[in-house]
Amino acid sequence: MTTQDTLKKTPLYKDHVALNAKMVPFGGWDMPVQYEGILAEHHQTRHECSLFDISHMGEFIIEGDATALDGIVTMSIKDMPVQSCRYGMILNEQGGIIDDLIVFRLEQAKWFIVVNGATTAKDAAHFQKHLKGGTVFKDVSLATGKLDVQGPTARKILKTFVGDIDKLEYYKFDFFDLLGENVLISRTGYTGELGYEIYYPWDKTVELWNALLKAGDIKPAGLGARDVLRLEVGYSLYGHELEENISPLEAGLSKFIDFEKDFIGKDALLKEKEAGVKRKIVGLLSQNRRSPRADNTIYSEDGKAIGIVTSGTFSPILEKGIGLGFVDIACAQTGNIILFGNDKSRAEAAISSRIFYKEGSLKT
Amino acid sequence: MEVIEHYLYTKEHEWVNIEDNEAYIGITDYAQAQLGDITFIELPGEGDEVEQFEQFASLESVKAASDIYSPLSGTILEVNAELEEEPGLINKSNYDKGWIIKISVSDMDECSNLMTAEEYENFLESVG
Structure with a gap:
């Protein structure tokens, strides 16, 4: 059992407490489950716009050619254009899900990977174990804050900060100037609404948080509302629908697997396919x-x-x-x-x- | 957290407001705040018997379910059917419009097992 003292804190911990958020342990982090109330925050996300602190998520940078990474993740990545991102998983040899993740192709041979907060350490170990020599792996989780702006008015609100945000299409990313920082923004999310995920320098995330909230028409929402929003659109959550003893075939995630290539766990999945789930x-x-x-x-x-x-x-x-x-x-x-x-x-x-x-x- | 002076309280955060031999029962301000937005209630039937500290209803908030226990034994005279349509009344008005059942009390001596408002406030402080 993790005690209050050993829980990790995002750069916004004090701001959540000041906003009277109800804080709960989540994957080893002390996180806001709600501010005003889950129903109000859900409504605001479906009809206007919400701001989520998702800084507990893990981020890695991998430099090296695609072959090394391709054998670790389930989705096809060799055909990804630079500046695109793709959802998939990493599996163990038994075909169980170690984690789900998004891979971003920053450059021809440079990748940014976003994983779950609770699984960051084991994911890092998995990548380091299986990446070949000549590949550089960096865990940048504690240098990277993450804010999600989600809701039908998200574009309008973010446009006052990032003039050219409207060029960003669904499931694409780019680097934008935002309050003096050149940062990665992707048009992705976990709510089923129009939205953006902003990766920001850890020690400056509080400034971005405050500036966005000051803009008006956007309010903070916690993990409670986020969980309701993702369930309404059927997204999986690690520790629930995804686990090391659950295969992606059982989890309904076959479309994020490229069976044309080799990857860790493929043999087990092929056997499972043949026997039937x-x-x-x-x-x-x-x-x-x-x-x-x-x-x-x-x-x-x-x-x-x-x-x-x-x-x-x-x-x-x-x-x-x-x-x-x-x-x-x-x-x-x-x-x-x-x-x-x-x-x-x-x-x-x-x-x-x-x-x-x-x-x-x-x-x- | 609001506590009403002349009500009696349980350690499970229910209140009872006794008038003559009848009593209204609900959950405390602390309980509704802990639960968050209440979205469903399963009510007992009128005429059902309830026992002191036995479960008589269950509540669900967005994220969790919890059981509600009766502060006193008796027979249910009335249930607050409005809660079936609008369970959030318990959040909005837990001591008044959000009452859950009304019973005829079978044994007033059981009141000695309950806390006064002052005792309940001290209890809340002790649970943090």
Whole structure:
């Protein structure tokens, strides 16, 4: 158990406390779960714009030709144009997910990689172990602050700071001048809304945070709202839908795997493919406001245990409980009615698409 | 955290407001703040019996579920059905419009197992 004293703090820790945020341990970091309230912060992100402190995420820089990196990550990277980024995973030899990540091609032979906060150390060890000689690996996590600006008005707000931000297309990145720093901004996010992720010098992140909040029409939002927002659009979260004993085939992430190339974990995945997966992630749509919760058992209508809930929340947009969970492949058809809960109490849900909300401003 | 002078309290952060032999029951300001936005409540039925410190309802906030325990034994006379449509009333008005059940109290002696407002305030300080 991590005690309060050993939790890591982002450069904005004092600002969160001053804003009366409720702070919670998250992946070894002391992070704001909410400021005003999860519902208010969710609403503001879906309808206006929110500012998230995501400085706990890990960042690496790798210099060297594509071959070394290509054998470690699941997605194809050799065909990536400079200034593009791509989502994928790193796997162990058994095909389990060590982490999910985004790879940015900065130059022909220079890469920027963004990983989860809780897994930064083990990811760094994994890359260092498998990168070949002649490749330079740098963990720049503690030099890199990260702020996410997310919501339908994100472009308008960021444009007052970065005049040419509107040239940035969905899932692209570039370097921009922002308050005197030349920084990487990508049009990516974790909310299903139009948004940007800004990588900023760690010790200057507080200045950017304050300047953005002073601009008006943007308010801070915490990890609580972020989790609701990502679940409404069916995104995976490490430690829930992604784990070292979960394969990307089970996790529904096959489209982020390039089977044409060799990579760590490929042999195990090919075997799993041939045998057929035994369970898979499905969406769970509750019949009412009651929500599935992580670790709830999933039962068939006749009461047989057929799976487990990995994430669950109340969806303010649908006004219903929603979740993700693993179910036996034989029971995984969309439309099937299941029960979620425990020995004491159970409620009904339908197996559904994991994308519960499709009206977001993501690609506008 | 707001505490009402003449109510009695439990260690699980429920309150009870006794008038003659009847009592309104809800959760405290501290409890609603800890839970955050409340999004669902599973209410018992009118006429059900409740036992002191036994669960009678469950609440869900955006992120978590928690059980609610009755401060006193008795029979449920009325449930606050408005909460089914608008569970957030508990956040907005936990001591008043956000009451959960009304019971007829079966044993007033059980009040000695509850905390006064002053005792509850001290208890809150001790739990930090």
